[in-house]
Amino acid sequence: MKLLTGNDLRTGAVIWWTGSNWSPHVAEAADIGSAGEEIAAREEAARRVVAPYLIDGERGPDGSVRPGHIKDRIRALGPTVRPDLTLKPADPAAGNWVI
Amino acid sequence: MYAYDQYDQAMVDARVAEFRDQVARRLDGRLSEDQFKPLRLMNGLYLQLHAYMLRVAIPYGTLNARQMRALADIAEQYDRGYGHFTTRQNIQYNWIKLADAPDILADLARVEMHAIQTSGNCIRNISADHLAGAAADEVCDPRPYAELLRQWSSFHPEFSALPRKFKIAVIASEADRAAMRLHDIGIRMVEREGTLGAQFYVGGGMGRTPMIAPLIRDFVPVDQFITYAEACLRVYNRHGRRDNKYKARIKILVHELGADEYRRQVEEEFAHLLTLGIEPPRAELERIKAHFGPPIHAELPPLTAQAGPSDPAAFAEWRAANVLPHKLPGHVAAVISLKPIGGIPGDATAEQMRVIADCAALYSADECRVMHTQNILLPHVREADLPALYARLADAGLATANLDQVGDIIACPGLDYCSLANARSIPVAQKISQRFAASGKGAALGELKLKISGCINACGHHHAGHIGILGVDRKGTENYQLLLGGSEAEDAALGKITGPGFDEDGIVDAVETVADLYLARREAGERFLDTYRRLGMEPFKEALYG
Ligand code: HEM
Numbered sequence: 001m002k003l004l005t006g007n008d009l010r011t012g013a014v015i016w017w018t019g020s021n022w023s024p025h026v027a028e029a030a031d032i033g034s035a036g037e038e039i040a041a042r043e044e045a046a047r048r049v050v051a052p053y054l055i056d057g058e059r060g061p062d063g064s065v066r067p068g069h070i071k072d073r074i075r076a077l078g079p080t081v082r083p084d085l086t087l088k089p090a091d092p093a094a095g096n097w098v099i
Numbered sequence: 100m101y102a103y104d105q106y107d108q109a110m111v112d113a114r115v116a117e118f119r120d121q122v123a124r125r126l127d128g129r130l131s132e133d134q135f136k137p138l139r140l141m142n143g144l145y146l147q148l149h150a151y152m153l154r155v156a157i158p159y160g161t162l163n164a165r166q167m168r169a170l171a172d173i174a175e176q177y178d179r180g181y182g183h184f185t186t187r188q189n190i191q192y193n194w195i196k197l198a199d200a201p202d203i204l205a206d207l208a209r210v211e212m213h214a215i216q217t218s219g220n221c222i223r224n225i226s227a228d229h230l231a232g233a234a235a236d237e238v239c240d241p242r243p244y245a246e247l248l249r250q251w252s253s254f255h256p257e258f259s260a261l262p263r264k265f266k267i268a269v270i271a272s273e274a275d276r277a278a279m280r281l282h283d284i285g286i287r288m289v290e291r292e293g294t295l296g297a298q299f300y301v302g303g304g305m306g307r308t309p310m311i312a313p314l315i316r317d318f319v320p321v322d323q324f325i326t327y328a329e330a331c332l333r334v335y336n337r338h339g340r341r342d343n344k345y346k347a348r349i350k351i352l353v354h355e356l357g358a359d360e361y362r363r364q365v366e367e368e369f370a371h372l373l374t375l376g377i378e379p380p381r382a383e384l385e386r387i388k389a390h391f392g393p394p395i396h397a398e399l400p401p402l403t404a405q406a407g408p409s410d411p412a413a414f415a416e417w418r419a420a421n422v423l424p425h426k427l428p429g430h431v432a433a434v435i436s437l438k439p440i441g442g443i444p445g446d447a448t449a450e451q452m453r454v455i456a457d458c459a460a461l462y463s464a465d466e467c468r469v470m471h472t473q474n475i476l477l478p479h480v481r482e483a484d485l486p487a488l489y490a491r492l493a494d495a496g497l498a499t500a501n502l503d504q505v506g507d508i509i510a511c512p513g514l515d516y517c518s519l520a521n522a523r524s525i526p527v528a529q530k531i532s533q534r535f536a537a538s539g540k541g542a543a544l545g546e547l548k549l550k551i552s553g554c555i556n557a558c559g560h561h562h563a564g565h566i567g568i569l570g571v572d573r574k575g576t577e578n579y580q581l582l583l584g585g586s587e588a589e590d591a592a593l594g595k596i597t598g599p600g601f602d603e604d605g606i607v608d609a610v611e612t613v614a615d616l617y618l619a620r621r622e623a624g625e626r627f628l629d630t631y632r633r634l635g636m637e638p639f640k641e642a643l644y645g
Pocket residue numbers: 145147152184185186187191263266303304305306307348510511512516517518519556557558559560
């Protein structure tokens with residue numbers, strides 16, 4: 001699947017395109033198919049995202065979304081060395097998903 | 100310490116106001132990202148993996164307590180309660196919001212700080228020996244010269260669009276504690292027949308083509324110092340390659356021209372510049388120098404009888420490892436380790452920064468220094484205050500006794516934070532630190548400088564580590580190359596790659612393997628680096644790859 005991601009212009013937070021909006025949770029990311037470039041340009045012009053880009057991802061059997069590259073998995077979760085600052089601070093095993 | 104005059108303050112304040120306006124125009128759409136990006140980078144604001152990252156300049160690594168407290172406040176108020184001290188003696192914040200950036204710069208300006216020229220193809224923050232003003236082996240305090248260079252290079256119109264970034268370091272002793280020869284220009288203040296001057300080494304650097312700077316001039320009289328630097332930059336600005344980013348640093352120019360031809364061109368330019376009289380007036384140097392007197396402890400409370408430390412053995416160990424001699428009798432310099440066992444090298448919480456600030460104010464004549472090794476130095480401590488200082492640091496988790504030992508690892512942010520990274524650096528540093536702490540070999544190994552970068556850019560100085568580690572991307576997975584034999588000190592050398600890389604656990608084992616070989620084969624008085632130099636690469640390869 002193709003994912004569209006970038007950072008929130010104002011806060012810099014990592015965000016994922018859900019099909020109709022932006023979410024900080026990669027789990028809510030939608031397969032954007034071939035519409036990526038167009039949506040990225042429109043959203044960037046509307047100043048809802050900065051530095052948007054398209055990546056490959058996979059959808060697991062349970063429906064979960066996994067970006068193809070480790071860099072984007074680290075972006076999706078947060079720094080592996082600071083579990084307390086990730087999106088899943090209560091889950092000590094969350095970092096395993098990255099690797 | 101240097102204090103801003105009205106010009107310094109006016110320049111910095113004007114820049115804050117300008118950036119506030121630029122951010123407002125970006126947020127309301129009058130500026131596109133293409134237009135805005137160079138403007139934010141001129142103010143140290145990058146976009147990294149998780150948010151904006153702000154790099155704050157710390158000229159020659161020197162901070163007073165008030166400045167360190169301001170850095171703590173910023174960490175707490177605008178970031179997530181911590182900051183990362185870097186190998187260029189700066190600090191980086193990882194979780195900055197664009198809308199907050201102007202307020203942060205305004206807070207910095209109130210304590211005579213900024214983020215100007217911490218990015219882009221300009222002369223970056225000037226670094227210096229962290230023991231400046233304290234080292235017994237210095238011919239003079241190098242900081243006034245670093246400060247003069249700072250003033251000369253700030254907003255220098257001719258050098259604000261160089262072919263590539265430009266880094267300068269200044270030292271004033273034979274010993275090199277600032278990786279001087281791995282800078283674009285490395286300056287060593289020297290004395291010849293009673294006259295002060297400077298040696299200029301030009302064309303060093305790390306990154307993808309590491310080079311040790313050759314000596315370009317052995318003696319520049321101190322009253323022609325800026326003129327010579329200007330000549331070095333002019334030749335580079337004219338002939339440095341703008342066509343290829345990877346060949347644009349001055350090291351490539353010096354290498355391709357050859358040191359002799361580069362020197363010839365610099366001398367020609369220098370002769371021309373001397374006729375123009377561009378050297379700042381001597382009075383300016385004297386004005387600056389007046390700010391860098393010997394440490395004044397007069398305002399400190401008189402020493403009270405010290406209670407002994409609660410753990411005398413731990414204190415003795417810390418003192419033996421982390422306390423350095425000082426040129427004044429009864430004084431020492433103390434290193435505050437930001438490398439707790441298993442911790443993140445160079446990170447400090449806001450609370451820790453405040454403890455450091457308190458200790459600087461109480462015990463070090465209101466001064467501390469960020470070291471290129473990502474630790475903090477208290478330069479002027481009265482020996483009698485050490486037990487009290489130690490107690491304070493130990494309480495805050497800041498008293499790890501490991502200066503220049505295997506646990507004192509330099510690591511760049513790597514793939515946990517950096518958008519250019521190939522692999523994570525920090526977890527590797529953590530595992531190595533834990534492994535050696537558990538085996539108890541750290542102290543026995545003695546001086547062993549280990550440096551890790553998450554990509555070829557070499558922000559973690561891996562080329563210059565006695566042991567270096569470079570993170571690479573091997574078909575989408577993290578892989579680590581091992582280098583041996585580098586040094587950033589006066590015996591500067593570039594490390595050599597041992598052979599095929601290792602995975603994350605493999606690299607930890609590999610470091611232990613080479614350390615064990617050293618322990619088995621060392622001769623009396625040899626450091627790891629000395630044994631490596633005597634034995635060469637082969638036995639290490641043999642031990643690693645069999
Ligand atoms: C996370 C954001 C960072 C980015 C995007 C970044 C980018 C770069 C790049 C592109 C280079 C290579 C320049 C060249 O070879 O021409 C470089 C070199 C370097 N950086 Fe960084 N860096 C970052 C963080 C750091 C940190 C945290 C430190 C200190 C720990 C640091 C210190 C250095 C040093 C010492 C060099 C090598 C010296 C040289 O310029 O040759 N950088 N950086």
